[in-house]
Amino acid sequence: MLDSVLERIDADLEAAIGRWSELLKIPSVSTDSAYGDDMRRAAEWLVATLEPLGFSVEIRETDGHPVVLGHHPGPGGDAPHLLYYGHYDVQPPDPVEAWHAAPFQPTLVDGPYGRQMVARGAVDDKGQLMMWVEALRAWHAEHGELPVAVTVLIEGEEEVGSKNLRPFLERAKDELAADVCVVSDTTMWDVDTPAITYTLRGLLYAEVTCRGPDHDLHSGFYGGAIANPLNALATIIGRLRDADGRVRVPGFYDDIEEPSREELAGWAALDMDDQAFLEGAGVGVSGGGEADRSLLERLWSRPTCDVNGLIGGFTGEGAKTVIPTHGSAKISFRLVPQQDPDKLVRALREFLDNETPPGCVCDLTIHSSAPAIRVPTESPYLKAARTALKRVYDRDAVLMGCGGSIPIAAWARDILGIDTLLMGFSLGDDGMHSPNEKFEVTCFHRGARSHAALLEELRPKSR
Numbered sequence: 001m002l003d004s005v006l007e008r009i010d011a012d013l014e015a016a017i018g019r020w021s022e023l024l025k026i027p028s029v030s031t032d033s034a035y036g037d038d039m040r041r042a043a044e045w046l047v048a049t050l051e052p053l054g055f056s057v058e059i060r061e062t063d064g065h066p067v068v069l070g071h072h073p074g075p076g077g078d079a080p081h082l083l084y085y086g087h088y089d090v091q092p093p094d095p096v097e098a099w100h101a102a103p104f105q106p107t108l109v110d111g112p113y114g115r116q117m118v119a120r121g122a123v124d125d126k127g128q129l130m131m132w133v134e135a136l137r138a139w140h141a142e143h144g145e146l147p148v149a150v151t152v153l154i155e156g157e158e159e160v161g162s163k164n165l166r167p168f169l170e171r172a173k174d175e176l177a178a179d180v181c182v183v184s185d186t187t188m189w190d191v192d193t194p195a196i197t198y199t200l201r202g203l204l205y206a207e208v209t210c211r212g213p214d215h216d217l218h219s220g221f222y223g224g225a226i227a228n229p230l231n232a233l234a235t236i237i238g239r240l241r242d243a244d245g246r247v248r249v250p251g252f253y254d255d256i257e258e259p260s261r262e263e264l265a266g267w268a269a270l271d272m273d274d275q276a277f278l279e280g281a282g283v284g285v286s287g288g289g290e291a292d293r294s295l296l297e298r299l300w301s302r303p304t305c306d307v308n309g310l311i312g313g314f315t316g317e318g319a320k321t322v323i324p325t326h327g328s329a330k331i332s333f334r335l336v337p338q339q340d341p342d343k344l345v346r347a348l349r350e351f352l353d354n355e356t357p358p359g360c361v362c363d364l365t366i367h368s369s370a371p372a373i374r375v376p377t378e379s380p381y382l383k384a385a386r387t388a389l390k391r392v393y394d395r396d397a398v399l400m401g402c403g404g405s406i407p408i409a410a411w412a413r414d415i416l417g418i419d420t421l422l423m424g425f426s427l428g429d430d431g432m433h434s435p436n437e438k439f440e441v442t443c444f445h446r447g448a449r450s451h452a453a454l455l456e457e458l459r460p461k462s463r
């Protein structure tokens with residue numbers, strides 16, 4: 001049953017690229033309220049795209065951006081039930097001047113592996129979600145039905161921490177019942193080596209605002225007598241990590257589950273090109289983490305603390321001598337398995353209380369939090385994915401960790417009681433969240449083929 005589906009995917013590639021471009025033209029930036037109408041347009045576009053594939057699908061409201069939820073009954077009987085997850089929101093395009101073409105005007109350019117689609121969201125996650133949509137489309141077109149039962153859940157707030165997804169999953173738990181959650185939002189090992197990701201780091205995103213005097217002060221009249229909240233904030237940030245890059249929040253490392261010896265050996269066998277990775281960041285030397293750990297360990301199994309933004313004080317042209325009233329830092333912590341985000345919030349609060357000088361007060365706001373996840377590597381779904389990938393790439397899939405976060409994975413386990421299959425096709429140089437984000441057309445194409453092959457593997461064989 002698969003061959004004709006694959007042939008259809010091949011023959012339909014240009015039309016698929018056209019559909020993918022349509023979605024990319026909608027600037028669905030979740031973090032910026034100016035794009036509210038575009039968010040809804042993107043959700044509506046997805047509803048209109050899924051309906052002709054036999055889905056009963058609709059927009060569901062949340063306290064934030066809406067989710068798209070669709071159901072396809074599949075063949076009935078003992079067919080497995082897959083929950084496909086994706087996100088239609090994208091990161092802001094800034095700095096816009098760094099793009100070679102307008103970020104929401106998708107363009108195809110030639111690269112070393114053929115054509116590349118360049119646009120914000122090209123890979124994260126519009127390109128990756130359209131791969132499985134195209135696989136479902138081809139299957140539906142060839143056979144008039146889908147080989148498994150399918151629920152589709154596409155949210156609009158992943159890039160801002162999926163804050164309204166958790167309550168949605170709790171509310172819609174029964175309707176979301178499935179055997180496994182399928183996600184394409186991670187990377188491959190390289191363009192010819194497919195991968196299944198089995199660990200994701202979690203994320204705790206905090207904002208610390210340090211407040212001092214109730215009005216801006218002359219830094220000569222008061223300087224030395226009154227604590228400057230920006231100095232205090234800088235000191236606090238400095239004390240968050242020690243000289244070896246270890247986070248100093250009390251108890252931060254207490255619950256961490258270390259990777260096993262076999263896992264570490266597996267990672268070492270991947271023969272990671274550290275230098276190429278560092279050059280890809282435009283830096284070329286390693287720094288900022290735990291120097292006694294390998295690069296992959298630091299990315300996949302160690303927690304971090306990064307300042308993502310600093311706001312405060314006089315930032316105009318020239319000089320102004322002032323002790324400002326307040327300053328803020330956006331600080332995120334990547335988490336690893338068994339670290340409890342709620343416990344860390346309490347520890348961070350305690351840390352701030354201990355480190356804030358007299359005359360200043362630190363407010364702590366939590367923007368989002370999601371625990372890390374490790375999915376079992378022996379599940380029948382992972383096995384099916386390995387077989388499918390082998391079929392398309394003629395090469396064994398690599399088992400990878402991922403330093404990034406996708407909140408649904410932990411919640412699918414904790415709320416829906418199912419594991420997540422992370423089968424992604426992005427390359428390390430795709431520039432997720434960066435200017436000139438791109439996705440290789442060959443990755444998109446082979447990704448769609450892989451999703452079709454996965455359906456073949458999971459289809460009940462008695463039929």
Ligand code: BES
Nearest residue numbers: 124158159160161185186187203404405
């Ligand atoms: N697709 C990424 C996750 C990812 C990052 C996969 C790097 C592979 C490599 C996802 O859209 C993302 O950016 N997630 C956010 C989640 C956060 C806001 C909770 C992240 O990791 O920062």
Ligand code: MN
Nearest residue numbers: 087124125185
């Ligand atoms: Mn993503």
Ligand code: MN
Nearest residue numbers: 124159432433
């Ligand atoms: Mn992202």
